[in-house]
Amino acid sequence: MNKLRVEFDKPVVRYGLLAVVVMVAIQQLVLPWFDWRATKVAELRQARSLLVSEDAVVAASARLDTAKQELSAALSEVQPRFQDTSTNQKVDFPAAARSLFEASGLTVNSVSAEEVSTDLGGLKSYVVRLELEGSISDMLRAMQAVESGEQYMSFNRMTVFDLKSQRARFRVELQRYVI
Amino acid sequence: MKRFIEQKLDQLRAAILRRIAWVTAADSIVQVSAEGANIFPREQKAWCAVAMPGTFVTTSRCYKAISRKELLAIVNNERAFLSPFDGSRSLYRVTETDEGSWLVDFYFIDLQRYPELGQIFALIPGDQFVGCLVGEEASSLNHFRGELGDFLVYQNQSGWLVKRFSQRLVESLRDEGQSQQRILNYEPSDLAQGLFSALLSASFWSQRGAVQWSLVPAWLRQMLAKPKLFRNVAVGLVVWVAVQFVYLTATDWLITNDASSSADIRRAYAAEKTAYLADLDQLVAMQELIARQSRLHRLGGLFEALSSSGELKLNRFDYLDGEYRMAGVTGDIDTLISSLSEFPGVSGIDFNSPVRPDRTGLDQFDLRFEMANE
Numbered sequence: 001m002n003k004l005r006v007e008f009d010k011p012v013v014r015y016g017l018l019a020v021v022v023m024v025a026i027q028q029l030v031l032p033w034f035d036w037r038a039t040k041v042a043e044l045r046q047a048r049s050l051l052v053s054e055d056a057v058v059a060a061s062a063r064l065d066t067a068k069q070e071l072s073a074a075l076s077e078v079q080p081r082f083q084d085t086s087t088n089q090k091v092d093f094p095a096a097a098r099s100l101f102e103a104s105g106l107t108v109n110s111v112s113a114e115e116v117s118t119d120l121g122g123l124k125s126y127v128v129r130l131e132l133e134g135s136i137s138d139m140l141r142a143m144q145a146v147e148s149g150e151q152y153m154s155f156n157r158m159t160v161f162d163l164k165s166q167r168a169r170f171r172v173e174l175q176r177y178v179i
Numbered sequence: 180m181k182r183f184i185e186q187k188l189d190q191l192r193a194a195i196l197r198r199i200a201w202v203t204a205a206d207s208i209v210q211v212s213a214e215g216a217n218i219f220p221r222e223q224k225a226w227c228a229v230a231m232p233g234t235f236v237t238t239s240r241c242y243k244a245i246s247r248k249e250l251l252a253i254v255n256n257e258r259a260f261l262s263p264f265d266g267s268r269s270l271y272r273v274t275e276t277d278e279g280s281w282l283v284d285f286y287f288i289d290l291q292r293y294p295e296l297g298q299i300f301a302l303i304p305g306d307q308f309v310g311c312l313v314g315e316e317a318s319s320l321n322h323f324r325g326e327l328g329d330f331l332v333y334q335n336q337s338g339w340l341v342k343r344f345s346q347r348l349v350e351s352l353r354d355e356g357q358s359q360q361r362i363l364n365y366e367p368s369d370l371a372q373g374l375f376s377a378l379l380s381a382s383f384w385s386q387r388g389a390v391q392w393s394l395v396p397a398w399l400r401q402m403l404a405k406p407k408l409f410r411n412v413a414v415g416l417v418v419w420v421a422v423q424f425v426y427l428t429a430t431d432w433l434i435t436n437d438a439s440s441s442a443d444i445r446r447a448y449a450a451e452k453t454a455y456l457a458d459l460d461q462l463v464a465m466q467e468l469i470a471r472q473s474r475l476h477r478l479g480g481l482f483e484a485l486s487s488s489g490e491l492k493l494n495r496f497d498y499l500d501g502e503y504r505m506a507g508v509t510g511d512i513d514t515l516i517s518s519l520s521e522f523p524g525v526s527g528i529d530f531n532s533p534v535r536p537d538r539t540g541l542d543q544f545d546l547r548f549e550m551a552n553e
Contacts, residue, residue, distance in 0.1 A: 051437060054441040057444050061448050067455065068455055075458060075462050078469065123464055123465070136482075140479040143478070147474060147475065152468065154468070155475050157497070158475060158497070159497045159498075160495070
C-alpha cells in the first residue's frame with residue numbers, strides 16, 4: 001500500500017494518470033455529447049419543419065371543405081356524360097354505336113370493340129371500329145348524333161373511300177370514356 | 180406536465196432574451212420580449228448584442244489556408260485592413276466550402292455611430308436570423324416588415340441573401356429578373372426564435388468572430404479574482420450541458436406530443452385531401468376530353484363553303500386525331516385555299532404534294548389542315 005502511495009507521489013505517474021483521465025473523459029463524455037447534440041438539433045430542425053400546427057390543419061380542413069363543395073358542383077355538370085350505365089361496355093358500346101349509325105340511314109358492315117388503357121383521372125376507355133356504307137349526308141347526320149349525344153363519344157379517325165360513288169364507304173374509330 | 184415544461188422553457192427564453200440587445204438600423208437599441216420590442220433599459224448591462232442588417236457594412240472573402248491557425252492570422256490582419264471606418268467593431272463568420280477553402284463573411288460596425296457596442300463582449304450579426312424567417316410562404320424575393328426593421332431576403336446562386344430594404348435594391352433585383360416581391364410581416368419573437376435555434380446548433384469555430392477578445396483579459400481578471408474558480412467553472416459547464424440537454428429533450432418531447440395528439444385530425448385531413456385530389460384529377464381529365472372532342476359534324480358546313488367556291492371533286496378524305504387530309508381536283512386551287520382558310524377554326528393548311536394539272540386541266544391537289552373546336 002505504501003509502495004502504491006510512493007508511486008502516486010511521483011509527478012510522472014500523477015500527471016500521466018491525470019492526462020489519461022482527461023483523454024478518457026474527452027473520448028467517453030465530451031465527444032459523444034457533441035455528437036448527440038448535433039444529431040438532436042438536426043432531428044429537431046427537420047421535425048419542426050415537417051410539423052404543421054393543429055390549428056393550421058383545422059384551417060386547411062375548412063378550406064378543403066369549401067373546395068370540395070365547389071368541386072362537386074363542377075363535377076355534377078360534367079360527370080353525367082361519363083356515367084357508366086351499362087353492365088358490359090365491351091358489348092353495349094358497339095351495339096349502341098351500331099344502332100346510332102343505322103338510325104341515320106347507314107349500313108354497318110362490321111363492328112369490333114376493345115378496352116384500351118388510359119391514365120386519365122381513373123377513367124376507363126373503350127374503342128369501337130366500324131365499317132359503314134351510305135351517303136355523305138347520312139354520315140354527317142350520324143356525326144352530329146355521335147358528338148352531341150348525352151354520352152361522351154369522340155371520333156379518333158375516319159377515312160372515306162369511294163367518294164365518287166353514290167354510296168361511299170367509311171371506316172371510323174370511336175372512343176368513349178366512362179367513370 | 181406539457182404545460183409546465185412549456186412554461187419553464189418560455190421563462191428561460193424570456194430571461195435570456197432580456198439580456199440581449201438588438202441594434203436596429205434606426206439607431207435604436209431594443210429589448211425583445213413576448214409583448215414586442217422596447218427600448219433597452221439604460222441601467223441594464225447586455226450580455227450580447229445582435230446587429231440587424233443596416234447597422235453594418237459587410238463583405239465576403241474566400242481564403243485557402245493550410246490550418247485554422249493560419250486562417251485566423253489572415254482574418255485578423257484583414258479585419259484591420261478592410262474596415263471602412265476609423266473606429267470600428269469588426270466581426271466575422273467562417274464557413275468551410277466544398278472546395279476545401281474558407282468563406283469568411285466580414286461585418287464592420289461604426290463605433291462612432293454605436294459607441295455602446297465597444298464594451299459588449301459578444302456581437303452577433305442578425306442577418307442569419309432574418310434568413311430563418313424564410314418559410315413555405317416565401318418566394319424568391321421577400322420583403323419582411325417588422326419592428327426590428329424592414330429587410331429584403333432574396334435568392335441567388337449561393338443561397339439566401341439578406342439586405343436592408345430599399346426601393347432602389349428592389350428595382351435593381353427586378354431588372355436582374357427576380358420575380359414579384361412578396362411582403363411578409365414578422366414579429367420580434369420570430370427573430371428571437373431564430374436566434375435560439377442558431378445558438379444551439381452553432382459551433383464555437385463558426386461563431387468565434389462574434390466575440391471581442393480584447394475584452395477578455397478584463398473579464399478574466401475579474402473571474403480569476405474570485406475564490407473557488409475551478410469549482411464554479413465546472414459547475415457552470417455542467418449546468419450549461421444540463422440546460423442544453425433539458426432544452427433539447429423537452430423540445431423533442433413537445434414536438435412528438437404535438438404530432439401524436441393531433442394524429443387523428445392529420446390522418447383524416449390526409450385522407451380527405453387524397454380523395455379531393457383524385458376527384459380534381461378526374462374533373463380536369465373530363466374537361467380536357469370535352470375540350471378536345473372531335474367536331475366532325477362541322478364538315479357539312481365546310482363542304483358547303485368549298486363547293487360554293489367553284490368546281491371540286493374529292494377523291495379521298497381522312498381524319499386522324501385532329502388532322503384532316505383531303506385530296507381531289509378543283510377548278511382553281513387559289514380559290515379553294517382562300518375558302519378553306521376563311522372557314523372558322525381552320526388553320527395549318529399545308530400541301531402533302533405539289534399541285535399539278537390533270538388531263539382535263541383542273542388542279543390536282545393533296546393537302547392537310549387542322550380545324551379548332553369552336
